[in-house]
Amino acid sequence: MENCLLKMRHIEKRFPGVLALNNVDFTLRKGEIHALMGENGAGKSTLIKILTGVYQMDAGEISIEDTAVSIRSPEDAQNKGISTVYQEITLCPNLTVAENMFIGRGNGGWVRHKEYEKRADEILKQLGIPARSSQQLGSCSLAVQQMVAIARAVDQKCKVLILDEPTSSLDDKEVNMLFDLMRDLKSKGVGIIFVTHFLEQVYEVSDRITVLRNGELVGEYLVEELPQVELVSKMIGKELDELSTLKECDEEDLSQREVFYEAKSLSSSDAEPFDFFIHKGEVNGFTGLLGSGRSESVRAIFGADKVTGGDVTIKGKHAKITRPIDAMKHGIGYLAEDRKRDGIIAELSVRENIMLALQVMNGFFRPISRSESEAFADEYIKVLNIKTASRETPVGSLSGGNQQKVILARWLLTHPDYLILDEPTRGIDVGTKLEIQKLVLKLAEEGVSVTFISSEVEEMLRTCSRLIVMRDRHIVGELKGKDLNQAQVMKTIAGGEA
Amino acid sequence: MKMMKNMRKEPLNDTQLLMSITIGIFIVMYLAAIVFLGGGFLHAQQIFDMLNDNASLIIVSCALTIVMIGGGIDISVGAVTSLVVMSCVLYLNSGGNIIVSILLAIGIGLGFGLVHGFLISYLEIQPFIVTLAGMFFARGMTTILSVNPQKVDHEAFAKLRDMKIEIPFLGYTAKNGNFVPARMELGVVVALVCLIFIFVLLKYIRLGRNFYAMGGNQQSALMLGINVKRTRFLSYILSGLLSGISGYVFMMHTGAGNATNAAGMEMNAIASSIIGGTLLTGGVGNVIGTFFGTLTLTTIKKIVVSSGLNDPWWQSITTGGMLCFFIMLQSVVLGKRAKKKNS
Numbered sequence: 016m017e018n019c020l021l022k023m024r025h026i027e028k029r030f031p032g033v034l035a036l037n038n039v040d041f042t043l044r045k046g047e048i049h050a051l052m053g054e055n056g057a058g059k060s061t062l063i064k065i066l067t068g069v070y071q072m073d074a075g076e077i078s079i080e081d082t083a084v085s086i087r088s089p090e091d092a093q094n095k096g097i098s099t100v101y102q103e104i105t106l107c108p109n110l111t112v113a114e115n116m117f118i119g120r121g122n123g124g125w126v127r128h129k130e131y132e133k134r135a136d137e138i139l140k141q142l143g144i145p146a147r148s149s150q151q152l153g154s155c156s157l158a159v160q161q162m163v164a165i166a167r168a169v170d171q172k173c174k175v176l177i178l179d180e181p182t183s184s185l186d187d188k189e190v191n192m193l194f195d196l197m198r199d200l201k202s203k204g205v206g207i208i209f210v211t212h213f214l215e216q217v218y219e220v221s222d223r224i225t226v227l228r229n230g231e232l233v234g235e236y237l238v239e240e241l242p243q244v245e246l247v248s249k250m251i252g253k254e255l256d257e258l259s260t261l262k263e264c265d266e267e268d269l270s271q272r273e274v275f276y277e278a279k280s281l282s283s284s285d286a287e288p289f290d291f292f293i294h295k296g297e298v299n300g301f302t303g304l305l306g307s308g309r310s311e312s313v314r315a316i317f318g319a320d321k322v323t324g325g326d327v328t329i330k331g332k333h334a335k336i337t338r339p340i341d342a343m344k345h346g347i348g349y350l351a352e353d354r355k356r357d358g359i360i361a362e363l364s365v366r367e368n369i370m371l372a373l374q375v376m377n378g379f380f381r382p383i384s385r386s387e388s389e390a391f392a393d394e395y396i397k398v399l400n401i402k403t404a405s406r407e408t409p410v411g412s413l414s415g416g417n418q419q420k421v422i423l424a425r426w427l428l429t430h431p432d433y434l435i436l437d438e439p440t441r442g443i444d445v446g447t448k449l450e451i452q453k454l455v456l457k458l459a460e461e462g463v464s465v466t467f468i469s470s471e472v473e474e475m476l477r478t479c480s481r482l483i484v485m486r487d488r489h490i491v492g493e494l495k496g497k498d499l500n501q502a503q504v505m506k507t508i509a510g511g512e513a
Numbered sequence: 514m515k516m517m518k519n520m521r522k523e524p525l526n527d528t529q530l531l532m533s534i535t536i537g538i539f540i541v542m543y544l545a546a547i548v549f550l551g552g553g554f555l556h557a558q559q560i561f562d563m564l565n566d567n568a569s570l571i572i573v574s575c576a577l578t579i580v581m582i583g584g585g586i587d588i589s590v591g592a593v594t595s596l597v598v599m600s601c602v603l604y605l606n607s608g609g610n611i612i613v614s615i616l617l618a619i620g621i622g623l624g625f626g627l628v629h630g631f632l633i634s635y636l637e638i639q640p641f642i643v644t645l646a647g648m649f650f651a652r653g654m655t656t657i658l659s660v661n662p663q664k665v666d667h668e669a670f671a672k673l674r675d676m677k678i679e680i681p682f683l684g685y686t687a688k689n690g691n692f693v694p695a696r697m698e699l700g701v702v703v704a705l706v707c708l709i710f711i712f713v714l715l716k717y718i719r720l721g722r723n724f725y726a727m728g729g730n731q732q733s734a735l736m737l738g739i740n741v742k743r744t745r746f747l748s749y750i751l752s753g754l755l756s757g758i759s760g761y762v763f764m765m766h767t768g769a770g771n772a773t774n775a776a777g778m779e780m781n782a783i784a785s786s787i788i789g790g791t792l793l794t795g796g797v798g799n800v801i802g803t804f805f806g807t808l809t810l811t812t813i814k815k816i817v818v819s820s821g822l823n824d825p826w827w828q829s830i831t832t833g834g835m836l837c838f839f840i841m842l843q844s845v846v847l848g849k850r851a852k853k854k855n856s
Contacts, residue, residue, distance in 0.1 A: 090738060105736040107729035109527060109796035110722070118726055119738030126717050151526040154850075 018045040019081070020206040021066075021097075021175050026075035028061050035061045036072075039232045041225055043175060043206040048197060050209045050217040050238075053227035054250050054305060054470055059210055062227070063177055066208075067099050068092040079174065098168030102180035104160045106167075108153030112139070112146050116167045138166050142196060158189030162196055169200065176200065177208045182216055183306065194220050212306040213487065214243055214509065226250055244509040247304070251472055251505065272296060273330070275464045276316070276347070276433055281325030283315035287488045288325065291316065293433065293464045298455060300467040300475045303485035303508055309468050310352050312485070313435045316466075317342045317349040343376055345433075348426035350419075352437040352468075358422045361411030365403050365421055366392035368410045372425045395424035400450065416447035423454070433464040440469055452478050472504050484508055527850070531790025531843055532802035539809045546812065550819045557683035557695045563811045568700035569594060569763040571807050573778060574785040575711050576755035578803045581786055582715070583748040584728035584795030585633065585640040589647035590756045591778030593625050595771075596651040597760020599658045602770035605667040614670075618761040619754060625651065626753015630746040640749075648779070655772050662771040665764070673699065674768050700762035707758060711800045724748055728795025784832060785810050788839045810835065 021043040028036040036058045043049050053059045064070040066077070068086040077084055079095060086092050092099075106115045113128070113135035135148035144162045146155050152163065161181055168176055178197070182190045197207055197220055209221060217224060217238075224241055226233040226249045233249045241249075272294045282288040289312055293299055301309035314320045318336040327334045329345050336342045342349065351358045359368055370388045377383065383391075392406040399420045403413055410421055419439055426434060436455065440448040455465050455478050469475050475482060476499060484492040484507040492507040525533065546554045553559050564571075573590040580587045597618045604614050625647055632643045665671070677696040684694035715721035723744045726734040735741050763775060789806025791798025813835055814828045 089736070093738075101736075105730075105733040107726045107733050107737070107796070109729035110725055111526070114722060114726075115737070118722060119734070124719050126719055126722050128717075147523065149523045151523075153527075154524070 019043075020045045020079065022076075022078045022081075023062070023066070024076050024078075026062065026065060026077075027073050028058075028065060028070060029073050033230075035230050036065075037230050039075075039227065039230070040235075041232075042235065043208060045206055046201050046204045047222040048201055048207045048209055048220050050211065050221040050224045051227070052217065052224055052246065052250055057227040057250070058230040059227055060179075061230075063099070063179060063208070063210065066092070066097060066175075067177065093171060093173075096172060096174035097177065098171055098173035098175070099177040099179060100161060100164045100168060100181060102183055104157065104164060106152055106160060106164055108151070108160075110152060111148065112150050112152050112155065112163050113148035115152050115163055116148075116170060120171070134170075135166075138170050139163075142166055142169065142199065144196070145192075156189065158185045158192055161185070161193065165196060165200075169205070173205065175206050175208065177210070179210045180212070181209075182211055182213060190216065212304055214246065214304070215487070217246075218243065242509075244506055247505045247509040250304070274328075275330060277328045278316065279326040281315050281327065282323050283311065284321040284323060286311035286315040286320070289315075289490050291483070293466060295432075295464055296459050296462045297481065298459045298465045298467060298479050299481040299483065300469070300479035301483050301485060302468075302472060302475055302504060305470065307485040307508075308488035309485050310437050311488070313349070313437055313466060313468065317347060317435060319349065319351075340375065343372065343429065346429075346431050347433045347435065348372070348429060348431035349435045350422055350426060350437060350439055352441075359410045359418050362409055364407045365396065365401065365410055365413070366406040368421050369395055369424045369428060373428045376429055391428055392424075395428065399424055399427075399454070419451070420447070423451070427458075431463065433466075434458065435466045435468075437468045438470065439467075440471070440474060448474070472501060476501065476504070486510065527792075527797045527847060528790060528799050528802070530846065530850075531792075531797065532799060532805070534842065534846065535789050535802050535805050535809060535839075539805050539812065542809065542812055542816070546816050546819070550816065553819070554815075556685050557680075558685065558693070559815075560808075561680075561683075561695050561697050561701075563808060563815065564701045564704070565696075565698045565766065567807055567811050568698065568704040568766065569759040569775070570778060570781055570785065570811075571704045571804060572707050572755050572759040572762060574782040574789075574803045574807050575707055575800050576752040576759070577779075577782045577786045578789070578791050578798050578800050579711065579715070579724060579755075580640075580748050580752045581783075581791045581793060582728045582795060582798050583724040583745060584731065585745065585748060586783075586793075587629065587640065587644045587749065587752045588779045588783075589625060589629065589644040589651060590752065590759070590782055591775040591780075592648040592651035592655070593622060593753065593756035594760040594763055594778060595774040595776075596655045596658075597621050597757050598764045598767075598774050599655045599663065599770040599772070601761060601764050602663045602665050603658055605665050605670050606663065609667075611669050611673065615761060618764075619757045622753045622755070622757020622760065623750065624753070625756065626750040629753065630749030633749060634742045634746040652772075655774075659770065660772060662769055664769040671768075674765050678702065698766060700765045703758065703762050707755065708800055708804055715799055720744065720747060725796055728797075730796075781810065781832075784836050787836060787843075790843070792843070 019042060023041040026036050026039045039058065039062060041062065051059050061070065065072045066086065068088045068091050077086065084095055086095065110118065113131040116135050117131045132148040139146055139148060144159065144166055146159050146163060152160060165176065181193060185193065201207060211217060221238050223235060223237055224246065225235045226246065228250060274292050275295045277292040279290055280288040281291065286308060301312055303309050311320065315322060318338050318341055322337050327336055334345055336345065339349070366388060369392050370383060374383060389406065396403060396406060401420045401424065402417050410418055413421065439451055452474065455467060459465055467475060467478055481493065481495040482499060482504065483490055484494060484504065486508060494503055494507065573594060576590055577587060600621060601614045601618055604617055629643050629647055632638045633640045676699050679694040679696055681694045684692055686692050715724065723739050726737065726739055727741055727744050731741060764770065785806040786798065786803050787793065788809050789798065789802030789804070791803060810832060813831050817827050817831050
């Protein structure tokens with residue numbers, strides 16, 4: 016192939032129990048910006064990690080400029096001309112810009128600050144990066160810091176530059192600065208692999224797009240030939256579910272019911288202002304691509320991030336929710352997206368994990384008796400069919416799906432009026448997924464309002480009667496009734512011009 | 514024109530900023546002492562006395578600065594100093610040789626540094642725990658060597674101990690009319706040599722810059738291609754080595770070994786480093802600041818004593834107050850900086 020820089024063929028990577036990459040091909044040409052797209056678990060990061068030597072592939076071949084190579088470690092990758100700039104800045108803020116570009120490289124014991132600064136200034140000027148080499152890196156903006164990381168990579172004579180979510184913490188102006196730099200490098204013949212979840216940005220700078228889904232290659236496309244809506248459908252996947260819809264509830268019926276929770280221009284440190292409401296016994300959902308702001312929005316509802324503004328009414332009464340405990344006192348439960356970080360306490364037993372939320376609600380000075388807590392634990396282990404050796408087994412030793420059920424039990428025990436489930440089915444097996452979906456619908460029948468978030472659209476279509484669609488941190492649509500179908504959801508996610 | 518632009522002075526970095534504050538405060542404090550307490554503070558000998566009494570503290574403070582810049586901590590330095598003193602005293606009293614006694618001091622220090630560094634870097638045990646264990650171990654060993662104070666009885670060493678460098682032009686005429694030149698002990702020279710060596714190491718040698726990188730962001734340092742484990746290992750080796758030297762300097766000053774020697778020295782060394790602008794979180798600091806930190810700390814103590822507050826707790830209380838003041842100052846100054854950048 017003409018001016019082919021990097022070729023990855025038939026890449027396969029297996030983790031215990033999962034085939035993370037299955038026969039994936041990827042080609043990067045000289046002087047192109049190539050976007051690598053895919054939802055969570057599509058295999059993007061695995062592919063990148065294989066390319067940067069963090070993981071070793073199980074099968075397949077990689078060649079750079081038509082020479083077969085094997086990449087053994089991150090240093091090895093750098094020596095072969097593959098450099099990566101990560102989302103989090105991996106430089107030292109306490110050192111100067113010049114030092115950050117040269118530290119850890121080369122030989123010799125002495126540090127010649129003047130010489131480094133001169134060379135750094137040349138490179139910075141050449142790339143048009145607005146930083147002085149003798150400046151402390153920490154005094155530069157995040158965008159400039161990222162550019163310094165790129166400058167370092169360029170000076171290491173990189174042929175392949177991987178930018179992993181480089182724009183997620185930059186504002187619009189900074190993003191444009193970064194794009195100019197990317198175009199400049201492209202004209203110098205560097206091949207850039209661009210990983211991002213911002214669709215607009217992909218269309219702004221990329222030449223080609225490779226889409227992965229569930230560890231498999233969907234295809235490689237020229238940007239001009241792939242409209243945004245098609246990209247979204249390729250990323251999410253369109254296979255119609257063989258399962259029939261579980262949902263029977265009639266939407267018209269719902270709008271007659273009382274509104275349980277309503278927020279007007281609610282905003283938090285991480286979420287743009289938005290309006291939101293939910294009826295009693297309704298199941299609705301936030302959808303959108305990763306990073307579109309769905310989790311941030313529900314975190315604002317629960318008071319998990321710093322709430323910065325907005326009016327909240329619960330059952331028609333004004334309410335103030337700034338901390339999770341406030342939300343809990345109003346009968347709101349929240350099952351966090353990252354169950355390892357925000358949810359389970361792995362060292363504690365199943366029983367203790369189940370009791371946590373109720374104990375907090377009751378206050379720590381009114382302990383729940385042992386026999387009572389044992390009875391509760393046993394009840395929910397049975398109801399939710401939690402597979403555990405005993406109620407005293409540490410939660411950490413349970414499977415992902417069962418851990419999730421333990422957290423569900425924790426919230427159910429507090430008898431919430433409104434339950435927020437953020438990605439409750441991620442990383443768990445199909446059977447348990449279905450159980451959780453059924454449980455959601457059963458709760459709704461009992462009058463509990465549920466907000467459901469999932470990366471899998473068909474799952475949301477099955478459970479929700481109303482879908483709120485988000486893109487780039489704003490609500491861009493609300494779908495219900497006959498609009499509630501795959502095609503319409505994708506069209507809304509991708510944006511109007513489809 | 515372009516040259517001019519390149520010549521433009523950079524704003525002070527965090528390290529320089531914190532150091533300048535310390536030096537400024539030291540000068541103000543010293544001037545205040547001269548104005549309000551006069552007398553002794555006017556003579557250069559006052560400064561030399563502070564150096565003579567605190568040469569070993571300066572050395573271990575440098576050790577702490579290195580370790581803290583790398584994001585670690587070493588609380589064994591005082592105990593190791595004490596163990597070195599006792600070992601060398603007993604060795605010299607058994608008719609030992611000066612050169613061998615110096616090697617013994619360095620050997621003990623390096624031994625502790627080696628074990629600490631290995632446990633912390635390669636077995637990844639918390640530095641606080643490891644050096645706490647080292648501290649108890651060294652204290653225990655010192656007491657095993659001798660419960661009673663031991664005075665050095667060694668001719669060659671006595672000469673070394675009494676060797677003073679006289680600086681006539683900084684001297685003064687005493688009340689009885691005799692001219693007294695300023696006197697500096699040999700230990701101070703050793704301390705200053707260590708100081709200069711470490712200053713160069715931290716500023717111009719790759720290893721020194723790696724300490725900063727590691728303390729600034731360990732993960733980044735790794736990604737930038739620095740061998741973090743080895744770098745951390747070497748920081749504790751250096752700390753051990755300096756503790757050994759500190760022990761010998763301590764012995765040259767006191768000429769005796771005592772199980773309670775250098776008690777609490779590690780805490781004074783940490784305080785000196787912090788007052789000198791070294792951040793406990795790592796990545797910021799330098800030894801010039803630490804030197805002035807030590808001087809600031811000792812000046813305060815002198816002022817407290819000269820003011821007639823002779824009870825020992827007054828020194829502790831003022832040290833505590835100073836430390837608190839400096840930490841607050843640092844966080845306010847650095848916090849303001851971060852705010853300014855974000856706005």
